[in-house]
Amino acid sequence: MYIGEQIINPSADRLRLSTQLGVERVVLDTRPNTRLEGPDGHWDADKVAQYRRWIEGFGLGVECISLDLGSFLLDCVHEPERATARAAKMRADIRAASAGGLEMLKYNVQMVGITRTGRRRGRGGVLESAFRAVDYSPEGDRAHSYWGVGHPGGGARGADIAVNATGTTEALGQVMATDIPGLSEPQVWSALTRLVEEIVPTAEQVGLRLAGHPHDPAYPKGGLNGVEHVVGSIEGMERFLDLAPASAVHGINFCQGTVAEMATDPNPYVMDAIRRIGGRNRIFMVHFRNIKGGYCDFSECFPDEGDVDMAEAVRTYRAVGYSGILCPDHVPASDLDTARERFFAFALGYTRGLLQAV
Template identity: 40%
Template sequence: MNRRRFLTTSGSAALALTSGASASLPLPAAAQNRPRQPSQLKLGCQSAPTTDEHLGYLARYGVRHICGYPRIGDPGGNRVYPTVDELSSMRDLAEKHRIEILCVGPHILESSYINNEKHPAIMLAQSPERDRDIEGFQNLIRNCARTGLPSIKYNMSILGVLRSGTQPGRGDELDKVWKLSEAHPDTPLTIAGPVDADAFWERITYFLDRVVPVANEYKIRLACHPQDPGVPPEGYQGVDRVLGTVDGLKRFITIRESSYHGLNFCQGTVSEMLADPKEQIYDVIRYFGERNKIFNVHFRNIRGHRNDFVEVFPDEGDVDMVRALHVYREVGYQYMLMPDHVPTAALDPHGLQSFAFCYGYIRGLMQSADYAV
């Protein structure tokens, strides 16, 4: 487009946007005669906390569905699950902002480093403590059902989220980096000690054997996040991250097969597992999506590949996010697309501006896809 035509078109667009509150730009000619086919995709977010202030921020940017984090009124910190009243209070607060809570984040099985976990027994296979914490998770399932909250996300991680540093991104942002060749853990092992694949699968299976039947009974979806990032089979800090490969995730969903047992599908983390994510990620989405095993999506992007990548804004990574969104539609995915791991900057240390950018980006893709063939 030449400069004169650009200015003329820009001026017409500005006039259309300012000529009245209801004015809008016309659709392209090819789309004008094409019926809008809205999908069931929902713009969502899992950022915390679920407070009046943060809910107001989310509502400001058109986020109407979220993962919520209930407060637990237990000064001693021994109760790991919220009561029905505590869940209802969180739900009511969100509804005040016209936001619906579609997922709940528990106070155990988070993505944090095991040495920092207040309740590590499930992942350490410590009995009888892990049975007590599993009972707490079962109570969370029951209380979510009684409160009308349909899903719970969780992690089965010992190492948390591994990154080796940061590097400058566009503008004044900082992007997080993982280069396995440059990663140097603070200690050779965590408090978990060596955990090979067999030991890790035992801990996963022990948990699923006890919670999936309760999820079936109460019809609550359990969404597990992959391990971020994957590491070589010999492990990192003595830990073989079995949920850090696509084959591992395929095995995971077959343990206690159930329509309520699936994935908190982090597209960024799964991309980090692949040798060529810009070509491979779409078939992975199809594999789990066609089996109805995707319960949430962290819709984020990376540049790079397994063992060497940088986290970036969704519009500047290797994965074609437009194509990815169409695959989610193709497989009938109907839950949230959420930003995750956004870049930060000195003037935006908590990433609120970055999240706002991602909300608009995802909303725009969703709306444009409604008119696509």
């Protein structure tokens, strides 16, 4: 295993900092990926290769880039013709990614944003992104959820992330649940099935792995605002994998924080998930983060202070044969570190120390 960073539209200086922090490989999010597109709106293999070589020029390897689903999953239910057009673009982008020298793409199955209800004060007064189902309000959702490539606090001076708001290009088709007719469990599974059927065969043809991120957070039983989060449990992740059970390119972006959010007792649940998903060799990359709390009541904290034993997690990944990337993710916010560089540096150093110790 090795440390890596997930960076949004990095500058040259940000990449130099990554190398100075000991990062070996990076996960890149450039959505909506216009810098990779040709005149026809599809990714251009030469532009992908040029971007990859630019990153490699800093001494970094490219672990993967984010595939932009746009509103495909929503459109499968409510705008099927638009979903058909998007599917064609995703297949073309997968082919260009492979031709441009990439080995993996990641994607997120969120349709209504990564729901949060507010912030809580953490260590030294930092602000931790939080979800407490009983406190839910549309106003809190709109203000505090993660929208597309935006993060709560995005747009602050020096930040590397976009202004975080619905209705922007950066929201990438994610909408407020109150703005759509709803998404039942059968509808969501139908959309996910179509997604896998549309993109996995193309990825198999070109030998490129696809890492899907589970629903964040696990919603209360019966959903929230008429929307179900079906990939919000170990069983949901397993069912998602079983949509293409024999495919070696269909796997999970194992967000450890998201998995921890699925249980009232996160630590044993996370270890069980690592064993079950990792035992199938379907953990393709890891978001190595921690939370305080659990199912329907948690906040996102520094990795050393949450309810998941991070050292035990590293040992468990190793036990199932996982040898890939560990990326810090969703560190708290502070006016003392608006670009989050020091907080990510702390998380990277902590992760490096665990790898050396374990």
